[in-house]
Amino acid sequence: xxxxxxxxxxxxxxxxxxxxxxxxxxxxxxxxxxxxxxxxxxxxxxxxxxxxxxxxxxxxxxxxxxxxxxxxxxxxxxxxxxxxxxxxxxxxxxxxxxxxxxxxxxxxxxxxxxxxxxxxxxxxxxxxxxxxxxxxxxxxxxxxxxxxxxxxxxxxxxxxxxxxxxxxxxxxxxxxxxxxxxxxxxxxxxxxxxxxxxxxxxxxxxxxxxxxxxxxxxxxxxxxxxxxxxxxxxxxxxxxxxxxxxxxxxxxxxxxxxxxxxxxx
Amino acid sequence: xxxxxxxxxxxxxxxxxxxxxxxxxxxxxxxxxxxxxxxxxxxxxxxxxxxxxxxxxxxxxxxxxxxxxxxxxxxxxxxxxxxxxxxxxxxxxxxxxxxxxxxxxxxxxxxxxxxxxxxxxxxxxxxxxxxxxxxxxxxxxxxxxxxxxxxxxxxxxxxxxxxxxxxxxxxxxxxxxxxxxxxxxxxxxxxxxxxxxxxxxxxxxxxxxxxxxxxxxxxxxxxxxxxxxxxxxxxxxxxxxxxxxxxxxxxxxxxxxxxxxxxxxxxxxxxxxxxxxxxxxxxxxxxxxx
Ligand SMILES: Nc1ncnc2c1ncn2[C@@H]1O[C@H](COP(=O)(O)OP(=O)(O)OP(=O)(O)O)[C@@H](O)[C@H]1O
Ligand SMILES: [Mg+2]
Numbered sequence: 001x002x003x004x005x006x007x008x009x010x011x012x013x014x015x016x017x018x019x020x021x022x023x024x025x026x027x028x029x030x031x032x033x034x035x036x037x038x039x040x041x042x043x044x045x046x047x048x049x050x051x052x053x054x055x056x057x058x059x060x061x062x063x064x065x066x067x068x069x070x071x072x073x074x075x076x077x078x079x080x081x082x083x084x085x086x087x088x089x090x091x092x093x094x095x096x097x098x099x100x101x102x103x104x105x106x107x108x109x110x111x112x113x114x115x116x117x118x119x120x121x122x123x124x125x126x127x128x129x130x131x132x133x134x135x136x137x138x139x140x141x142x143x144x145x146x147x148x149x150x151x152x153x154x155x156x157x158x159x160x161x162x163x164x165x166x167x168x169x170x171x172x173x174x175x176x177x178x179x180x181x182x183x184x185x186x187x188x189x190x191x192x193x194x195x196x197x198x199x200x201x202x203x204x205x206x207x208x209x210x211x212x213x214x215x216x217x218x219x220x221x222x223x224x225x226x227x228x229x230x231x232x233x234x235x236x237x238x239x240x241x242x243x244x245x246x247x248x249x250x251x252x253x254x255x256x257x258x259x260x261x262x263x264x265x
Numbered sequence: 266x267x268x269x270x271x272x273x274x275x276x277x278x279x280x281x282x283x284x285x286x287x288x289x290x291x292x293x294x295x296x297x298x299x300x301x302x303x304x305x306x307x308x309x310x311x312x313x314x315x316x317x318x319x320x321x322x323x324x325x326x327x328x329x330x331x332x333x334x335x336x337x338x339x340x341x342x343x344x345x346x347x348x349x350x351x352x353x354x355x356x357x358x359x360x361x362x363x364x365x366x367x368x369x370x371x372x373x374x375x376x377x378x379x380x381x382x383x384x385x386x387x388x389x390x391x392x393x394x395x396x397x398x399x400x401x402x403x404x405x406x407x408x409x410x411x412x413x414x415x416x417x418x419x420x421x422x423x424x425x426x427x428x429x430x431x432x433x434x435x436x437x438x439x440x441x442x443x444x445x446x447x448x449x450x451x452x453x454x455x456x457x458x459x460x461x462x463x464x465x466x467x468x469x470x471x472x473x474x475x476x477x478x479x480x481x482x483x484x485x486x487x488x489x490x491x492x493x494x495x496x497x498x499x500x501x502x503x504x505x506x507x508x509x510x511x512x513x514x515x516x517x518x519x520x521x522x523x524x525x526x527x528x529x530x531x532x533x534x535x536x537x538x539x540x541x542x543x544x545x546x547x548x549x550x551x552x553x554x555x
Contacts, residue, residue, distance in 0.1 A: 061445060062444075063441065063444070083444040083445070084443075084444045084447050084448055084449050084450065085447070086447075087445070087446055087447025088447055092445075092446075093445060095441075095442075095445075099439055099441060099442045099445070100439075100442070101434070101435045101438040101439060101442060101443075102438050102439075103434065103438055104431065104434060104435065104438065108431050108435075111431075112431065112432070112435050112446050112448075113446050115432065115446050115447050115448055116446065116447030118428070136428060176446065180446060180447070
């Protein structure tokens with residue numbers, strides 16, 4: 001797909017969705033959606049329930065293959081790249097419904113985020129020898145310093161994740177995504193179901209992470225206050241189609257957006 | 266009272282072997298959600314491989330055991346790569362039926378290759394009885410208990426502390442999640458089947474060394490169903506508990522009710538367990554949604 005790469009202009013975006021369509025039988029989840037995410041920004045995808053936001057994430061992270069259209073990441077066409085290979089390219093995501101490895105501890109969950117860049121493969125690591133053990137120790141130290149402390153998870157590091165409160169589980173999911181050292185961090189409703197204080201914490205963590213790590217953040221969120229506060233750029237989906245794009249102010253003033261949100265009643 | 270203690274000890278010790286036999290079922294079920302009805306035949310196959318390498322090729326039993334475990338490992342990987350891959354996305358029942366078919370094929374093939382007659386493996390475990398106080402435990406029972414527990418403990422440690430083990434647990438816990446962090450789930454599934462088959466091959470050698478070897482050795486594995494249901498299909502610790510309980514129960518039944526009830530007692534208990542905890546054999550957790 002050489003020609004597809006040439007199409008991307010020099011000042012390229014980190015992520016580009018080009019004319020993506022996805023249907024489940026008769027249900028059109030996405031229809032001709034195009035959008036770009038610029039490096040270093042917080043970019044949000046909003047829209048009413050069922051608009052296709054999560055489906056878009058699943059296309060980006062490779063769980064669903066679109067019937068047409070392309071996804072380009074860091075300048076390369078990745079439309080056909082397998083889901084588990086995209087982690088190594090620099091994508092990490094959290095899920096709308098908490099998706100942690102139940103039965104594993106907080107630290108094990110976070111460490112699994114590093115799976116794709118540990119050099120010792122699973123087999124030598126299986127026997128836990130030599131360099132694999134050293135790499136493991138280094139990783140543990142690094143994760144403790146950089147992530148567990150940043151997200152204030154130190155007190156819970158050895159607890160099984162299922163024992164944690166909902167808000168903390170969401171935070172562990174963020175920590176695991178960070179352990180993947182992503183270029184693009186995709187969050188699917190990170191503050192859904194949280195109380196006000198937890199929401200504020202999460203918003204602060206997201207900003208901290210962007211500040212300290214320079215990660216580009218893609219955000220799906222229904223909490224409009226948070227979206228307007230954090231976003232540099234917003235894309236609005238409705239019934240699987242892109243309705244509007246722009247800065248928070250532009251989107252807020254767009255009559256089509258107002259109608260979609262108020263019109264659904 | 267002394268008799269009670271003696272039968273209890275012997276029963277519990279013989280439960281160790283049940284636990285080891287159940288291990289392979291649990292590994293595959295936990296890792297890939299499939300109940301592998303061919304697990305017993307993998308045990309039988311392992312025992313024959315051991316026999317061939319040890320007696321026909323004349324190699325030391327330790328080499329034969331190593332060869333058996335490696336061969337079983339590869340067989341497990343191969344089964345996952347072919348049968349399971351081909352059926353990916355099919356209803357669970359089709360996959361489980363395919364393992365039933367696979368078991369029959371393996372049994373038939375073993376009969377063709379090695380014949381139906383009874384074979385005897387060398388005595389791998391000392392027969393000399395062990396005395397604990399004045400309680401006598403047959404040597405085979407005692408040592409198979411020790412070996413079984415050691416193997417299961419090694420598995421537990423492996424899954425708890427090594428990255429390979431944690432990765433397998435992660436893939437078992439949520440495939441979507443595993444993909445998302447970059448785990449190559451198909452490779453992990455194949456390794457899981459390999460590990461389960463290796464555990465089966467090892468159990469088969471031990472079992473055949475204590476009893477005898479025919480192509481029907483694998484039928485014994487179904488007696489482990491009771492262990493699996495009591496212990497829970499996806500719990501390694503449950504396998505130990507279930508194995509020991511069933512072993513004890515059989516011993517008690519044999520001692521106080523008579524040998525003819527030994528085989529049915531575990532299943533009466535299973536029925537009772539199922540009545541209380543109805544998500545029995547194929548009871549799965551909720552379906553994942555991303
Ligand atoms: N795996 C699937 N199979 C069938 N239909 C699906 C599947 N996933 C999503 N859909 C459908 O696609 C449409 C878009 O769903 P999606 O989950 O992307 O919406 P969303 O914008 O994330 O909504 P919400 O805000 O409620 O999370 C919906 O009609 C949904 O029912
Ligand atoms: Mg959604």
